[in-house]
Amino acid sequence: MMNGAESLVTTLLESGVDTCFANPGTSEMHFVAALDQIPGMRCLLGLQENVVTGMADGYYRIAEKPASTLLHCGPGLANGWANLHNARRARSGIVNIVGDQATYHHPYDAPLTADTAGLAGAVSQWVRTSTRSADVGRDAAAAVAAARTAPGQIATLILPSDTSWDAGGVAAPALPVPTTPVIDPFAVENAARVLRQNKNVLILLGNRGALPKAQALAWRIASATGATLKYDYVNGRVARGRGRLPIERVPYNTDQAIKVLEAFQHIILVNAKAPVGFFAYPGRPSIQYSATAQLHHLSRSDQDPEAALLALAEALNAPIVDMPNPGATPTVVRGAPTQEGLAQTLAALMPENAIVSDESISYGRGFYKFTHAAAPHDWLQLSGGAIGDGLPVATGAAVASGGSRRVISLQADGSAMYSLQSLWTQAREKLPCTTILLSNRKYNILIGEYENVGATPGPTAMSMLDLSNPDLDWVKLANGMGVEAARATTLEECADLMKQSFRQNGPFLIELLI
C-alpha cells in the first residue's frame, strides 16, 4: 500500500524524471523518505533554492528532458523563483514539487503558511495543488506532461503534506505529451515568397533554432537567397564553434540594435521573438526593428524549427552547402586582461564539446566574434535577465552531461554573489566545472546605465554600484565551499589555470582581475 509520496516518486520515475534537485524542509520529509525506499532517483542538494531551480534549468538545456525540483513551502519557491523566471525564458521544462502545509492545517495560518499557489502562478505555465493522496500520482504525471510540452514549460505541483503521508497513493503511467502542428505550410510558402522577392531579408533564429541541424538548414537557405542570419539576443542554448554558424546576436544596446536592424524590411522569425529593447529608454522606441518592416513567423516557439526550415529549404530548392569556415583557431593571448584577449584565449583552449555558461553580463558581450573558430561547444545564456543563473545553470549542465563535458562559466562577480552557493554543489558532486570569475568589483552594467541617464554617478549612487570596500576575495569564497581556486592578473596566468583545470576532475575557480 503506497502513501502519496511513494506514488509521486514512482510516477516521476515512470514518466522519465530521474533527477531531483532539492532543498527539502519538514513538509517534504515523507517525499524524502519515499526517495530512500524507491531506488532510481538521483538527488542533488542545493544550499539555497535559486541554486536548485537554476540547476534544473541547466539540466534541461543539455539533457533536453525535465528534472524535478523539491522546494519547501511558499518561501522556498520564492527563493527559487528568479531562476524559474530565467528557465521560463529559456523555454526549459521543469517539474517543481513544492511541499506545503497539510490541507486541514492551512487555515490555521501557521508561520510558514503563504500564498504558494499565487507565487507559483506568477512564473509557471502549469500549476496544480493536490488535495488527496489518491490524486498525487495522476497530478504528477500531468505535471511531467506539462513540463515536456513544447518548447518546455514550468510545471508546479503543490503537495500539502497530508497528501504525501496519507495512504491510498496510486502511481500513474506516463501521459502522452500534447503535440502542436509541427509546421504551418502557409508560413513556409509565405517565407519562400518573401525570400524570392526581396533582398535584405533577416532570418532571426531563436531558442531551438540555434541548434546544429536548424543552423545547417538556415545556412542552406541563406546561401541560396542572400538572406542575413542572426540570433535572438537571448537563447537558452546556442551551438557554436567550428562547423556551426559564425553569426552574431542582435545587440543588447538598443541604439546598436536599431542600427543593425534598420536595413531589413522583412524579418523571418524562426522560434524567435521580434526584437524589442531589454528595457525602454527615454525617447527611444520599444521595438528595435524598422517601423515599416514586415514580420513573418516561420515557426512559433512551440513548433519544430528544423522541420520548418527543412520545408523552406526544399520549397526554395536550396542546395546543401558546407558550413562556413570560421578561419584559424585563435591562440592564447598574453598580458593584461582584455575582452578580446580573454575571448581569444578561451577559443584557443576550450576543449571539444565544452559547455559555456555565460553570465559575463557587460564584459562578455563581444565574446562571440572571437570564439567562432573554437572547438564545437554549446553556449548557454542568461535568458530572463534575472542575474544569478550562471553558476547554477553550469552546475545543472554538468550533471546532465554526466560529467563527460567540461563546463566553463564566464561569470561576472556581481551576479556570482547571487548564487555562489552553487560552488558547494559543484564540489560535493565533483563536477567538471571551471569558473572564470570576472572580478571588476562593480556593477559595471549599471554604471553604464547610470551614464545613460546623462550624468556621472555621485557618491550616493556609487555606494550602490561599487562592490569594492571591501573587495570580495573569490579564492577564499571558493575554498570556503570546498572548491579549489586561484587568482590570475594576466591572460597567460589565466590560460595556465584553465589548462590545469581542464586536466583535472572536479571544479576549479579562476578569479581573473579585470
Added chain:
Amino acid sequence: MMNGAESLVTTLLESGVDTCFANPGTSEMHFVAALDQIPGMRCLLGLQENVVTGMADGYYRIAEKPASTLLHCGPGLANGWANLHNARRARSGIVNIVGDQATYHHPYDAPLTADTAGLAGAVSQWVRTSTRSADVGRDAAAAVAAARTAPGQIATLILPSDTSWDAGGVAAPALPVPTTPVIDPFAVENAARVLRQNKNVLILLGNRGALPKAQALAWRIASATGATLKYDYVNGRVARGRGRLPIERVPYNTDQAIKVLEAFQHIILVNAKAPVGFFAYPGRPSIQYSATAQLHHLSRSDQDPEAALLALAEALNAPIVDMPNPGATPTVVRGAPTQEGLAQTLAALMPENAIVSDESISYGRGFYKFTHAAAPHDWLQLSGGAIGDGLPVATGAAVASGGSRRVISLQADGSAMYSLQSLWTQAREKLPCTTILLSNRKYNILIGEYENVGATPGPTAMSMLDLSNPDLDWVKLANGMGVEAARATTLEECADLMKQSFRQNGPFLIELLI
C-alpha cells in the same frame, strides 16, 4: 521641475523614511540619480535581495519605523520575497520600491518582464503600481502610511521606469496613519472577569506584547491573579534579561506544546495568536491548546497591548510590583560546546543593551532558560519560518541602532548559507555584529523531522540533509567578504573570541564547531 523619481525621494524623506536598503538595476537608475541629487537618504547595498529585505525587517524591529527597499523588477522582488514573508510575520513595516518596465514597454514582454504585481500581492498588505509621474509622490506617501499602519505592514510600490524619468513629479506631504481603536473595553472587562473567576489562566503575549512596558503590566496582572504568562513561539522582538520577564515561549515541538498548554482552560491573547503547530503531523491536532479551552482576545495585533494591559491591571486593582529577580548572572562555561553551556556563556558576556538575532533553529531552542539573568537585551526571532533571515536582520538592526548596540547573531550554518552575503554589508558599513556560527554541518532540524516519520535517514535522504562533504569553512567565507573570523572548538575559545569581538568596532564571525 521634478521628475517622478525626484518626487519619490522627496516624498519618502518628507514622510520620515530616511534609510534605503538597495540592490538597484537598470529600471531604477533615475531613482538612484535622484538620490544623488537630493541629500538625506542613507543608502545601503545588499548583494542579493533577501539581504536587502531582511535588513529592512531588522531595521524596523529596532527603529520602530519603516525603511524603504529598492528592488529591480519582478525577479528582484522574488529574491527578497522570503524575508518579506518573515517581516510580515514579525509585523514589520517596510516600503518596497520596485522598479519595473516602462508602462508602454511592458506589453512587449522583454526578458525581465514578469508578473511583478502578482508576486507583490502574495506577500504585501498594500500594493500599488504608479502609472504616471504626477502620481508617484501621492502613491509614495500612501505607501509609507500603509507601512506605518499598526502593527506594521508590507507596502509595495511598483514604479514603471517612465513614471520615474518623466517630468511632472509632485512631492506629497506625509499622510496621517490610519488609527484603530486602541482598546476594546468589553475585551478588558471580559478578561478581568475570566481572571477573577478562574485559576489556570494563561496570558499569552505576542509581538509588541513582549516589549518592556507590556511585560511589566502583565507581571502586575499575573502577580495579582495567579495567571501564568508565556510568549508566542515566534515574536519579532522580545525584551529580555534582568528587569524583564523570565518566562518561556510556547514550545516549537507540538507534543511539548500540547503538554504545556493542556492545563489551561482560559487563554487571554495579548497581540498573540492562538497556538497552532508550526506544521501538521499525522495523527496530531493542528491546535496545541485544549479543545475545551476558551480563547479571549484582550488586544488584536493592530491594537496597543500596553493600553489594554494597563486597563486590565486597573480593572483588577493589581498593585505595582517589582519585576522578578532572575537570580545570579551565569558565568562562562568551559569545555566542549553544549546548548546549555553556550547559553550560559552568552548570558555571562552579553554587553548591556545588546541585540540578539536568533536563527539558531534547533540548537538554540533552550537558550531562553539560561539567559534570563543576562544584561538587558532584545531578542529578535525568525518569525515566518523562512530560513535566511538571521544575518540580514542582524545587519539591519545594527543600522537602526546607529552602531551603538552590539548585535549578536546566533546563527545555524544551514540557514546562514541562505543569505551569507549579509556579511559583506556588515564589513562595508563597519557594523558591530558578532556572528556565532553554529557549525554542525547538517540540517539537524530535518534529521529530527525525518525521524518523526518513523525511520532513520538512508543514504538518499542524508544526501539532502547532510552539509558535510565538503565541509563549509566559515572562516574563509567570512574573510572572503571582508569579515574577520576565527574558529572555536571549546566554549572558552568561543568566550575569548566573543570578548575580543565586543571590544572592537566592526563585524566578527566565530565559527563554533558543535
